[in-house]
Amino acid sequence: xxxxxGRADQIELSRAVLAAPSQRAHRRHAQTQLARRALRPxxxxxxxxxxxxxxxxxxxxxxxxxxxxxARAFRCARLRNYRLKVDALTTxxxxxxKADATSEPAVELDSFAPARAVEHATSKCVIATFNIRYAxxxxxxxxxxxxxxxxxxxxxxxxxxxxxIAATAEAFTRGRLMPRADVIALQEADRSTQRAGRxxxxxxxxxxxxxxxxxxxxxIPPGEEPKARQWYLDFEExxxxxxxxxxxxxxxxxxxxxxxxxxxxxxTECAWRPRLALAASIKFAGRQLHxxxxxxxxxxxxxxxxxxxxxxxxxxAARQNDPVVLLGDFNTLFPxxxxxxxQLLEAxxxxxxxxxxxxxxxxxxxxxxxxxxxxxNLRVLRWGVARPLHVSxxxxxxxxxxxG
Numbered sequence: 001x002x003x004x005x006g007r008a009d010q011i012e013l014s015r016a017v018l019a020a021p022s023q024r025a026h027r028r029h030a031q032t033q034l035a036r037r038a039l040r041p042x043x044x045x046x047x048x049x050x051x052x053x054x055x056x057x058x059x060x061x062x063x064x065x066x067x068x069x070x071a072r073a074f075r076c077a078r079l080r081n082y083r084l085k086v087d088a089l090t091t092x093x094x095x096x097x098k099a100d101a102t103s104e105p106a107v108e109l110d111s112f113a114p115a116r117a118v119e120h121a122t123s124k125c126v127i128a129t130f131n132i133r134y135a136x137x138x139x140x141x142x143x144x145x146x147x148x149x150x151x152x153x154x155x156x157x158x159x160x161x162x163x164x165i166a167a168t169a170e171a172f173t174r175g176r177l178m179p180r181a182d183v184i185a186l187q188e189a190d191r192s193t194q195r196a197g198r199x200x201x202x203x204x205x206x207x208x209x210x211x212x213x214x215x216x217x218x219x220i221p222p223g224e225e226p227k228a229r230q231w232y233l234d235f236e237e238x239x240x241x242x243x244x245x246x247x248x249x250x251x252x253x254x255x256x257x258x259x260x261x262x263x264x265x266x267x268t269e270c271a272w273r274p275r276l277a278l279a280a281s282i283k284f285a286g287r288q289l290h291x292x293x294x295x296x297x298x299x300x301x302x303x304x305x306x307x308x309x310x311x312x313x314x315x316x317a318a319r320q321n322d323p324v325v326l327l328g329d330f331n332t333l334f335p336x337x338x339x340x341x342x343q344l345l346e347a348x349x350x351x352x353x354x355x356x357x358x359x360x361x362x363x364x365x366x367x368x369x370x371x372x373x374x375x376x377n378l379r380v381l382r383w384g385v386a387r388p389l390h391v392s393x394x395x396x397x398x399x400x401x402x403x404g
Contacts, residue, residue: 108214109257110213112209112213124401124402125400129186129187129327130187130394132188133188134201135199135201136161157199162199165204165205167390168391169209178398184205184209185251185278186201186251186252189249190245190247191217191245191246200215212253212256214260214278215248219246249278249295251278251291261280263279263315265296266311268300276295279293291324293327293328294330295328296309296329297331302337305330305332305341306340309330309344310344321377325374325378326350350374350376354383360385360397361393371394373399377403377404381402
């Protein structure tokens with residue numbers, strides 16, 4: 001019996017000896033975990049530590065480079081988006097441009113107007129003229145000087161043009177600067193030029209206003225260099241000789257444009273200079289209202305300018321009994337040109353509500369009367385100059401007319 005008890009004690013003792021190492025290891029592991037937990041910082045302390053790690057030792061060492069990086073990324077993203085927009089604008093769906101210049105239509109026609117309106121329902125109509133200067137802005141002289149001395153900032157043009165087109169559309173449709181326009185005559189309406197950010201100015205304004213439009217390109221001769229200009233007229237950014245785009249005149253209307261055609265004006269010396277008018281008509285109070293949008297050459301002398309007006313008047317001769325509107329940028333930069341132009345048009349039965357000397361163009365402290373609106377067989381109820389509008393160096397001129 002004693003031997004059996006002794007053997008059992010030996011077995012139990014052996015088991016205890018064999019288990020001792022694992023128990024000791026378990027105890028050491030438990031003690032290590034407790035020690036680690038004791039040394040581990042609290043969650044609040046961890047947050048403070050992370051905040052300290054994130055906080056720069058000097059504000060400028062982190063914030064300024066970060067802001068610069070974010071601004072650079074934003075500019076790149078915006079430029080990328082605008083490039084996508086411009087690519088969309090310059091597709092064949094947007095531009096009525098053919099590879100062969102001889103196959104290009106004389107007048108480009110398209111519409112963004114609703115199909116319901118085919119005739120002006122009332123006897124009143126608001127018509128406007130605006131030298132939009134390809135929607136680049138108002139700083140003609142200062143911008144030209146900066147460009148000549150190499151200090152002009154290189155900025156993406158498409159965003160500027162699109163923003164100015166939106167401002168123009170608001171001015172013509174919201175009734176804040178003028179009554180809502182029914183017909184708009186544009187001059188210097190570039191089509192896909194580099195200086196206009198490859199935007200078709202007239203088309204995009206028609207899209208923004210929901211109008212029909214007709215655009216007549218000037219058809220600049222490819223490969224021909226422009227002649228030298230007078231120094232006081234040499235501030236405009238020129239279209240490059242290899243630029244596939246063009247400039248021209250356009251008519252926008254809330255009602256369909258009928259019989260749209262171009263009127264070639266006589267010119268001398270330089271084929272690059274504006275020498276074009278665009279004619280069209282709309283149904284107005286049961287009659288055909290004929291509209292002539294003209295851009296007279298600013299480089300021509302008074303006699304040459306009058307010859308260009310006479311070319312338009314020859315088109316009006318067959319419409320003696322119809323209501324006619326002559327409007328546009330007549331570039332009457334001097335008192336003599338204003339006086340003689342007015343005498344010529346009034347001799348053909350046209351009248352204008354505008355006093356000679358009304359400011360429609362400005363550059364710094366210089367103010368000129370360059371833009372005009374004449375009517376025949378019509379009565380002007382009210383008129384005005386829509387300003388301030390900082391889209392061009394010109395301001396829009398508008399008039400509300402009715403049958404006389």
